[in-house]
Amino acid sequence: MSEDLSNVPKPDELMRIDHKPPRKGWMDVPVDFKPGTYSYTAKAKNLKILGMPNPREWSPTDEDWKLPENWEEIVREGFKDRLDKYRSFQLFMDICVRCGACADKCHFFIGSGDPKNMPVLRAELMRSVYRKEFTTSGKIFGKLAGARELTVDVIKEWFYYFYQCTECRRCSVFCPYGIDTAEITMMGRELLHLLGCGINWAMEPVANCFRTGNHLGIQPHGFKDTLEFFADDIEDLTGIKINVPLNKKGAEILFVVPSGDYFGDPGTYTCMGYMMLFHELGLNYTWSTYASEGGNFGLFTSHEMIKRLNAKIYAEAKRLGVKWILGGECGHMWRVMHQYMDTMNGPADFLEVPTSPITGTRFENAKSTKMVHITEFTSDLMKHNKLRLDPGRNDNLIVTYHDSCNPARAMGLIEEPRYVIRNVCNHFHEMPENTIKEQTFCCGGGAGLGNDENMEMRLRGGFPRGNAVRYVQEKYGVNRLACVCAIDRATLVPVCDYWAPGVAVTGVHEMVANALLMKGEKERTTNLRGEPLPGKEEVEDE
Amino acid sequence: MGLWFSLFTVVILVLLVFMGVGVVGLNSLFGILIPYAALLIFLVGVVYRVGKWTKAPVPFRIPTTCGQQKSHPWIKANNFESPSNTFGVLVRMALEVLLFRSLFRNTRAELRADGPRVVYGGTKWLWLAGLAFHWSFLLILIRHLRFFTEPIPFFVNLVASMDGLFEIGVPTLYVTDIIILLAVTYLFLRRVVIPQIRYISLAADYFPLFLILGVALSGVLMRHFYKVDIYKVKELATGLFSFHPLVPEGIGLAFYIHLFLVSTLLAYFPFSKLMHMGGVFLSPTRNLANNNRMRRHVNPWNYPVKVHTYEEYEDEFREKMKAVGLPVEKE
Ligand code: HEM
Ligand code: SF4
Ligand code: SF4
Numbered sequence: 001m002s003e004d005l006s007n008v009p010k011p012d013e014l015m016r017i018d019h020k021p022p023r024k025g026w027m028d029v030p031v032d033f034k035p036g037t038y039s040y041t042a043k044a045k046n047l048k049i050l051g052m053p054n055p056r057e058w059s060p061t062d063e064d065w066k067l068p069e070n071w072e073e074i075v076r077e078g079f080k081d082r083l084d085k086y087r088s089f090q091l092f093m094d095i096c097v098r099c100g101a102c103a104d105k106c107h108f109f110i111g112s113g114d115p116k117n118m119p120v121l122r123a124e125l126m127r128s129v130y131r132k133e134f135t136t137s138g139k140i141f142g143k144l145a146g147a148r149e150l151t152v153d154v155i156k157e158w159f160y161y162f163y164q165c166t167e168c169r170r171c172s173v174f175c176p177y178g179i180d181t182a183e184i185t186m187m188g189r190e191l192l193h194l195l196g197c198g199i200n201w202a203m204e205p206v207a208n209c210f211r212t213g214n215h216l217g218i219q220p221h222g223f224k225d226t227l228e229f230f231a232d233d234i235e236d237l238t239g240i241k242i243n244v245p246l247n248k249k250g251a252e253i254l255f256v257v258p259s260g261d262y263f264g265d266p267g268t269y270t271c272m273g274y275m276m277l278f279h280e281l282g283l284n285y286t287w288s289t290y291a292s293e294g295g296n297f298g299l300f301t302s303h304e305m306i307k308r309l310n311a312k313i314y315a316e317a318k319r320l321g322v323k324w325i326l327g328g329e330c331g332h333m334w335r336v337m338h339q340y341m342d343t344m345n346g347p348a349d350f351l352e353v354p355t356s357p358i359t360g361t362r363f364e365n366a367k368s369t370k371m372v373h374i375t376e377f378t379s380d381l382m383k384h385n386k387l388r389l390d391p392g393r394n395d396n397l398i399v400t401y402h403d404s405c406n407p408a409r410a411m412g413l414i415e416e417p418r419y420v421i422r423n424v425c426n427h428f429h430e431m432p433e434n435t436i437k438e439q440t441f442c443c444g445g446g447a448g449l450g451n452d453e454n455m456e457m458r459l460r461g462g463f464p465r466g467n468a469v470r471y472v473q474e475k476y477g478v479n480r481l482a483c484v485c486a487i488d489r490a491t492l493v494p495v496c497d498y499w500a501p502g503v504a505v506t507g508v509h510e511m512v513a514n515a516l517l518m519k520g521e522k523e524r525t526t527n528l529r530g531e532p533l534p535g536k537e538e539v540e541d542e
Numbered sequence: 543m544g545l546w547f548s549l550f551t552v553v554i555l556v557l558l559v560f561m562g563v564g565v566v567g568l569n570s571l572f573g574i575l576i577p578y579a580a581l582l583i584f585l586v587g588v589v590y591r592v593g594k595w596t597k598a599p600v601p602f603r604i605p606t607t608c609g610q611q612k613s614h615p616w617i618k619a620n621n622f623e624s625p626s627n628t629f630g631v632l633v634r635m636a637l638e639v640l641l642f643r644s645l646f647r648n649t650r651a652e653l654r655a656d657g658p659r660v661v662y663g664g665t666k667w668l669w670l671a672g673l674a675f676h677w678s679f680l681l682i683l684i685r686h687l688r689f690f691t692e693p694i695p696f697f698v699n700l701v702a703s704m705d706g707l708f709e710i711g712v713p714t715l716y717v718t719d720i721i722i723l724l725a726v727t728y729l730f731l732r733r734v735v736i737p738q739i740r741y742i743s744l745a746a747d748y749f750p751l752f753l754i755l756g757v758a759l760s761g762v763l764m765r766h767f768y769k770v771d772i773y774k775v776k777e778l779a780t781g782l783f784s785f786h787p788l789v790p791e792g793i794g795l796a797f798y799i800h801l802f803l804v805s806t807l808l809a810y811f812p813f814s815k816l817m818h819m820g821g822v823f824l825s826p827t828r829n830l831a832n833n834n835r836m837r838r839h840v841n842p843w844n845y846p847v848k849v850h851t852y853e854e855y856e857d858e859f860r861e862k863m864k865a866v867g868l869p870v871e872k873e
Contacts, residue, residue, distance in 0.1 A: 011657075011658060012655075012657075012658055015655075015658035016651065017653070019653065019738070020566075020737045020738075021737055021738060021741035025741075026742075039792075056608050063790060064858075083598070085601060085843060086597070086598065086599075086600075086601060086822065086866070087595060087596075087598040087600045087606065087826060088597060088600070088826045088827070089598075090594070090598045091595055091598075091824055092826060093736075093815060093816040094591075094595075094821060095815065095820055095821035095822070095825075096815065096818075097815045098739075098742050098743060098744065098747050098848075099645075099668060099669060099672070099739075099784065100736070100739040100742060101644075101645055101648050101669075102740060103739070103742070104649075104650060104651040104738070105649075105651075110651050110653070110660055113702075115741055115742075118738060120742050121741075121742055124742065135813075136813070137746075137813055141745075144543070144544065144744075144745050145613075145744070145746060146744040146745075146746060147744065152591060169606055172606040172827055173606055173647065174607055174644055174645075174647055174649075175644060175646065176638070176642055176644050176645045176672075177818060177821060177822050177825050177828070178551060178606055178638075178644065178821070178825040178826075178827035178828040179825070179827075180604070180606060180827045183604070210850050211850060211855075211858075212855075212859075213855065216850065219859055219862060220862060220863045220864040220866070220868055221859075221862045221863065221865065221868070224866050226869060230709075243841075244866060247868055247869050248869075251634060251800070289859075289863070289868065290852050290855050290856075303601075303602075304847055307847050308847045308848060308849050310849070311847070311849040312849070312852070315851070315852060316852065319871075321854055338622060338834050338835060339602060339604055339834050340772045340794065342834065342835070342839070343601070343602055343603070343682070343840065343841050343844070346838055347838050350835075355794035361614075363613075364836065365611070365612055365626075365835055365836055366827060366835040366836070367835070367836055368835055368836055368837055368838045369838075370832065371835065376613050376614070379614065380614060382795060383614070384670075394701065394712050408604055408607070408610070409607055409791045410604070410605075410606070410607060411607060411832075412607035412609060412610055412611030412620075412624035412832055413611060413612060413613075414609070414610045415610050415617045415618075416613060416614075416617065417645065419617070421834055432662075432663040434649055437609075438607065438608040438609060439647075440622070444637070463660065464651075465662050467657070467659050468550075470601045470657075470659075471659075479842050482839060519799075539767065
């Protein structure tokens with residue numbers, strides 16, 4: 001998937017920005033919907049499928065947003081309701097000291113220079129209304145106390161800037177009180193949805209997922225076709241026939257992946273990677289067409305929507321009678337599985353504590369939720385020497401690793417993927433420390449923003465990441481950016497094409513499968529993407 | 543605007559004392575009634591605000607993890623940055639409250655035209671000044687206990703004697719006094735000088751700084767320049783705290799200014815961002831363990847939602863599923 005970047009100015013032009021704010025106070029600067037920096041609005045049909053309010057066709061550039069008659073009341077009540085329900089929200093409205101430590105931690109501020117992309121100001125967009133509506137000082141002192149009226153222009157500003165936050169939580173790492181602007185953005189988006197203001201790149205996947213089980217709207221027979229198609233490709237490459245267990249009752253493990261993995265390159269190679277690994281292990285597992293999506297764009301919509309979409313995971317595990325759940329490489333999916341699933345749709349008392357049938361390892365860290373991350377599973381196999389690997393088959397790759405925001409900052413999954421990578425490739429180099437692990441930078445296209453119409457803003461937001469990639473590209477000759485996230489595998493491609501041309505994006509299990517020596521395989525001449533294996537280049541040329 | 547308004551307000555506050563005590567002689571108003579009222583507002587206000595926060599439930603366990611999770615026994619977990627148990631959470635919180643751990647991470651992003659590229663430099667000044675300010679504030683507060691207590695607890699004397707270690711001048715110059723003045727001045731200057739910080743600053747950010755600066759300055763002036771009668775001050779203070787308030791004659795105007803600014807700070811505290819003192823302990827991204835998959839977190843208001851069940855799904859796709867040989871529940 002290579003996007004068209006021709007509409008975007010060249011890098012040095014794009015970065016002709018000033019991080020100094022304008023003279024005019026931020027409350028007096030109206031929002032400007034510049035093409036390339038915002039996402040198209042949610043189509044009415046998608047909102048209708050989900051039973052969400054105020055479905056209509058509209059555009060952010062319209063003067064009249066066709067808000068409901070009593071929209072002020074709706075926002076006020078929605079606001080109050082959430083203040084009462086979430087300590088996080090109430091607290092984050094109250095305690096910010098505006099120290100500014102978070103200001104230049106956001107990739108969107110670094111890449112755009114727009115002061116309202118400083119996390120603190122993004123939060124103030126809401127806090128200012130909070131003060132006016134819910135605090136005495138705000139009511140009395142108004143603007144002096146940082147309070148302002150709730151107007152249609154405020155709603156427009158919210159829409160623009162809450163869809164210019166990828167909910168990556170980087171700001172929260174640096175805030176002395178842990179104020180998480182992602183949490184505020186989530187609340188802001190919930191309020192916007194009460195008025196029917198969402199973006200289609202989030203709501204179409206949500207509507208699809210609700211009905212067909214996955215974001216892309218792939219129906220059961222299509223899902224089966226796709227996986228069988230991968231199995232054919234694998235057979236061509238290795239000579240091994242792999243079967244694809246689907247909706248299989250009594251399997252030991254339910255395997256759930258983000259749909260991006262079976263939809264587009266380069267995610268598909270990762271998907272084939274899982275299939276090859278499980279075949280080699282002889283794992284008794286199953287895919288599900290109903291739970292054919294681990295990702296959850298509900299996270300980018302509302303807490304209620306997270307729950308509505310996530311419910312199918314446990315429901316399907318129960319229906320199929322599996323013992324535990326294994327999850328593929330995905331970022332935001334793992335925030336949901338790790339921090340929300342058990343609370344929302346648990347307890348999963350019908351499942352067993354996950355235990356690797358190969359090594360016997362009990363995954364104590366998942367003993368309640370009963371779901372294990374694929375790199376936790378694979379690193380355990382490697383630690384116990386259960387895989388025969390030839391990392392030399394990845395010698396054409398000089399690899400660096402991008403920590404996806406959610407696994408890093410909502411889970412602490414940091415060393416597992418690195419351990420796997422080190423076992424399957426010989427050339428691995430870290431990016432600078434301010435750009436990895438808990439300080440990792442977003443790809444710029446998470447949280448529903450990875451659409452084409454928003455490309456300029458994505459590339460701006462992707463600048464810190466792309467910049468770090470180029471650094472290791474120049475220093476070590478890095479040509480492959482590994483990640484454990486399906487959104488990344490789509491969004492980092494243009495980020496690299498633009499900021500670090502020549503670096504391709506790969507999933508971790510794609511590299512695992514390339515290195516995996518399978519029983520009875522024929523001699524491989526290429527890797528999964530059809531690139532010649534090191535030492536086999538001439539064979540290819542003939 | 544916020545800056546001038548705040549400065550102006552603090553000046554007015556000082557002038558009020560000149561008028562009230564110096565001219566009209568309302569000594570008991572400024573010496574007894576206002577301090578009592580301020581303390582009452584402070585206590586009730588803080589309890590109310592913290593009560594409001596604790597009343598709001600924590601529906602989800604959402605720690606921001608800043609280190610390796612606990613997974614395999616052979617991968618070293620970082621129990622202080624990504625705590626998996628209560629001990630780890632306590633250490634994480636202690637580091638946050640006592641040493642401002644997160645602020646210590648601070649970096650500054652700088653855009654360079656060549657490339658273009660962005661570089662990150664460490665910047666510890668905010669952390670240092672913040673820490674210096676808060677710790678001196680705390681130590682000064684402890685030192686002040688000697689006005690309210692008889693006999694004076696040993697740790698109060700200990701703090702006072704360490705603070706005056708350098709024994710410069712008579713009465714001894716306290717190190718914390720110098721530090722707090724410098725630190726608050728720095729915190730103020732960065733608000734004015736750094737364009738982004740200036741852009742986000744409100745009156746509510748300048749006012750506490752000016753107020754605290756006013757408190758500290760009036761304190762230093764009173765100790766070293768416009769000397770007040772310490773014994774009479776102590777008489778007033780112990781009177782207040784034993785609920786037998788009295789106003790000794792001839793304490794000196796400087797003291798009333800100091801006391802009035804402190805009273806204002808106390809009364810202002812619960813309505814302001816200064817409540818971060820309570821809030822920092824309650825922040826769900828910091829005070830919860832990253833043990834989400836080990837122990838279920840319960841949401842008290844978890845409610846049923848409309849889902850799309852497997853049955854509904856199969857009803858829609860049954861024929862297509864059967865056609866490709868996928869098993870179905872109902873034939
Ligand atoms: C548990 C106790 C407290 C903790 C952990 C704490 C922590 C912090 C931190 C991390 C900052 C941001 C950095 C900085 O600007 O210094 C801050 C700011 C501030 N704190 Fe505290 N604080 C506490 C109590 C207090 C108290 C009792 C006061 C004064 C009455 C206070 C007054 C301030 C002020 C005025 C600022 C803003 C400084 C500025 O404008 O830059 N804090 N606090
Ligand atoms: S770091 Fe935290 S306290 Fe400081 S400005 Fe940002 S959100 Fe506010
Ligand atoms: S969560 Fe990420 S995108 Fe959103 S304000 Fe914070 S740093 Fe920026």
